[in-house]
Amino acid sequence: MFPARSRLRLLPKRGLAMTWEIGESMTGMMHEADIELNVHQGPDYLRTLTPEQGKVCEKVTQALDKQSYETLLLHGVTGSGKTEVYQRLIGEVLVKGGSAILLVPEISLTSQIARYFQDQFGEQLIVLHSGLQVGEKAKAWQDILQGKIRIVVGARSAVFAPLPDLRLIILDEEHESAYHQEENPKYHARNVARKRMEQLRGVVLLGSATPSLEAYAAAQTGKVPLLTMEERVNRRPLPPVEVVDMREELIKGNRSMFSLSLQDKLKRTLERGEQSMLFLNRRGYSTFVVCRECGYVIRCHDCDIALTYHTQGHTMRCHYCNHEEVPPRTCPECGSRYIRFFGQGTQRVEDEIKGLYPAAQILRLDFDTTRSKDAYENILGKFRRQEADILVGTQMMAKGLDFPNVTLVGVVAADQMLNMPDFRARERTFQLLTQVAGRAGRSQKPGQVVIQTYTPEDRAIIQASQHNFKGFFWEEIGYRKARNYPPFTHVIRVTLIHEKEEKVIKGAHSLVNSLRQGIVSDQNGNTSLDILGPAPAVIPRLKNHFRWQVSVKGKLMDTLREFLHQGVRRFARDPISSGIQLNIEVDPLSM
Ligand SMILES: Nc1ncnc2c1ncn2[C@@H]1O[C@H](COP(=O)(O)OP(=O)(O)OP(=O)(O)O)[C@@H](O)[C@H]1O
Numbered sequence: 001m002f003p004a005r006s007r008l009r010l011l012p013k014r015g016l017a018m019t020w021e022i023g024e025s026m027t028g029m030m031h032e033a034d035i036e037l038n039v040h041q042g043p044d045y046l047r048t049l050t051p052e053q054g055k056v057c058e059k060v061t062q063a064l065d066k067q068s069y070e071t072l073l074l075h076g077v078t079g080s081g082k083t084e085v086y087q088r089l090i091g092e093v094l095v096k097g098g099s100a101i102l103l104v105p106e107i108s109l110t111s112q113i114a115r116y117f118q119d120q121f122g123e124q125l126i127v128l129h130s131g132l133q134v135g136e137k138a139k140a141w142q143d144i145l146q147g148k149i150r151i152v153v154g155a156r157s158a159v160f161a162p163l164p165d166l167r168l169i170i171l172d173e174e175h176e177s178a179y180h181q182e183e184n185p186k187y188h189a190r191n192v193a194r195k196r197m198e199q200l201r202g203v204v205l206l207g208s209a210t211p212s213l214e215a216y217a218a219a220q221t222g223k224v225p226l227l228t229m230e231e232r233v234n235r236r237p238l239p240p241v242e243v244v245d246m247r248e249e250l251i252k253g254n255r256s257m258f259s260l261s262l263q264d265k266l267k268r269t270l271e272r273g274e275q276s277m278l279f280l281n282r283r284g285y286s287t288f289v290v291c292r293e294c295g296y297v298i299r300c301h302d303c304d305i306a307l308t309y310h311t312q313g314h315t316m317r318c319h320y321c322n323h324e325e326v327p328p329r330t331c332p333e334c335g336s337r338y339i340r341f342f343g344q345g346t347q348r349v350e351d352e353i354k355g356l357y358p359a360a361q362i363l364r365l366d367f368d369t370t371r372s373k374d375a376y377e378n379i380l381g382k383f384r385r386q387e388a389d390i391l392v393g394t395q396m397m398a399k400g401l402d403f404p405n406v407t408l409v410g411v412v413a414a415d416q417m418l419n420m421p422d423f424r425a426r427e428r429t430f431q432l433l434t435q436v437a438g439r440a441g442r443s444q445k446p447g448q449v450v451i452q453t454y455t456p457e458d459r460a461i462i463q464a465s466q467h468n469f470k471g472f473f474w475e476e477i478g479y480r481k482a483r484n485y486p487p488f489t490h491v492i493r494v495t496l497i498h499e500k501e502e503k504v505i506k507g508a509h510s511l512v513n514s515l516r517q518g519i520v521s522d523q524n525g526n527t528s529l530d531i532l533g534p535a536p537a538v539i540p541r542l543k544n545h546f547r548w549q550v551s552v553k554g555k556l557m558d559t560l561r562e563f564l565h566q567g568v569r570r571f572a573r574d575p576i577s578s579g580i581q582l583n584i585e586v587d588p589l590s591m
């Protein structure tokens with residue numbers, strides 16, 4: 001039923017003992033030593049699908065057979081074996097003469113997938129990503145066009161791969177914002193996939209353990225069929241998650257960035273010779289203001305967005321509406337003097353671990369250590385080969401990775417992401433925590449997870465610690481509705497960019513005025529459109545240019561587009577607008 005594989009090769013060590021079907025014809029071709037190995041690690045394509053995997057494959061195959069366009073959403077918990085499902089489906093497509101694209105959000109994940117698929121697909125598969133040299137890329141496209149390549153695995157831009165007879169595009173980790181290209185040409189890989197499959201009457205499969213609110217909402221309305229895998233492979237349990245209240249650590253006199261519990265678990269994991277992963281949010285470009293005693297975070301009254309602290313001017317600002325306040329000396333909630341400006345780096349985490357466990361081998365995976373071309377692969381490769389005990393990193397290592405020896409996962413500061421100045425901050429936090437927790441205990445050894453936070457009562461943290469996606473979805477969707485945020489509305493953001501700050505500020509105000517003129521209200525003064533700002537952008541100054549932003553929000557995209565279009569035309573007639581660069585983003589993924 002599945003394509004014969006062209007050559008025999010043993011898989012890299014996975015250390016999994018499970019039920020394998022070993023085909024007769026195969027055992028005959030192997031040496032005894034190999035058979036021994038394969039009882040444990042056999043070729044992937046010989047795996048027996050779990051009943052849940054089987055059902056999902058069946059459903060998608062039916063969609064493929066219809067030869068009409070369809071998008072399906074696969075919600076499968078971490079470690080439920082989505083990769084295996086993708087492999088079967090692609091095998092299926094190949095047998096029927098088609099070709100397929102599998103997208104992953106980050107380059108670092110392509111090699112793991114390629115390794116997983118290599119034995120079954122061999123030379124018919126290619127990994128495409130923006131890290132390829134021009135020559136390599138040109139050669140790859142030629143091979144693709146000539147039909148030598150039938151499967152493309154890659155990051156975002158691989159969605160454009162010109163495969164003949166394209167039948168299936170899979171987006172793994174569909175919730176990831178990396179699928180959205182923010183620079184010109186702006187696009188979202190999901191939308192490109194959809195368009196291509198509409199034209200070719202094929203299937204788009206979105207997969208994730210933490211689907212985006214948008215995708216899951218579409219599934220709830222019945223627009224997109226929902227497929228689920230609720231259990232991990234071999235019924236392994238999801239790891240228990242301990243939420244540590246960092247306010248109490250302070251009371252205990254522990255000023256380290258690691259709670260006593262996390263310190264203890266790290267030590268024991270090291271002693272057992274197992275591996276740990278420690279997560280931190282990406283280097284903070286925004287600092288929020290928190291009370292270390294009660295966990296209170298200062299937010300904008302109108303937008304419910306964490307205020308961002310600016311050293312310059314010693315002030316806090318809302319990046320949606322530009323509300324500004326002086327940071328309080330004492331906590332408005334509990335009166336404590338422990339008001340702090342928050343933002344920590346991976347480097348500090350590494351240093352502190354070295355202090356606590358001098359013998360531990362530590363690897364760091366973040367923006368700074370992965371600038372060179374092969375850095376990701378090198379670091380992850382070392383960790384996979386168990387040449388290090390602890391991997392410290394940002395969310396770039398949160399998803400998809402499958403390391404059997406990782407039994408402890410620690411989230412150093414869950415609040416860092418929760419308090420990003422963005423209405424999606426809570427959704428992002430839930431996704432990150434769930435994904436991160438999903439890295440632990442994926443093999444026989446049971447895993448455990450520690451989440452450190454100043455706000456253990458936050459619903460994103462509670463639901464993630466209970467692995468409760470549905471619970472989180474319904475709470476969050478209610479919040480979005482109450483606050484009129486997407487997916488109930490659309491947002492278009494205009495960023496004004498110029499060398500002179502004064503000009504940008506004047507321009508931004510002029511744009512708001514121009515937009516206001518276009519607001520039509522009903523007899524009761526209600527309008528279906530909202531203007532947010534002007535306010536400095538989250539990154540207020542970039543490459544020596546000042547940046548301010550104005551956003552418009554409304555229920556209907558067409559109305560909103562037209563409204564903005566008219567407003568920008570009026571703005572263009574104001575002399576202040578000359579020379580100001582406008583960057584317009586429709587439904588931006590970060591705000
Ligand atoms: N049918 C199966 N039988 C045995 N092992 C399996 C089967 N399917 C998958 N596995 C193994 O289970 C582990 C988890 O699978 P996989 O990495 O595909 O999970 P996932 O659903 O993609 O998780 P995540 O969302 O965390 O990336 C892998 O080590 C994989 O090799």
Ligand SMILES: [Zn+2]
Nearest residue numbers: 300303318321
């Ligand atoms: Zn505000």
